[in-house]
Amino acid sequence: MTCYDCTLQDRTDTAAIGVCARCGLAACRDHARVLVAQVSQGNGMGPSTGPVAARRFVCTACHTAERAY
Template sequence: MRCYDCLQEERSDITGIGVCSRCGLATCESHARVRPVRVSHQNGLGAAHGTVPARRVVCHTCDTAETTP
């Protein structure tokens, strides 16, 4: 797959390394952002949180939308 943001910048030779977990578009190493995610597990009537965070990949556009106030 080719990186969607690179295609918009007319750089069609860049291969995507992942898929944005928010919008589903392919993203390359330059445009990808890897963010930690807190994982919760069902624990009786409540939830317990793991001590090691998981990770998720988001594209630059989605990352900006999520982090801009």
């Protein structure tokens, strides 16, 4: 699978390393961001956050859109 953003730049030799958790497009190392995601579960009076953070893989377009707020 090739990176979507690289394909738009006529670079078809770049392999994707993952799929964006938000939009589902494939992204390479240059066009991806790995973010920390806290895992929580409803527990009694409110959510309980786990001691270990998870990872979330997103493309640069979704990362930029999420940070725009």
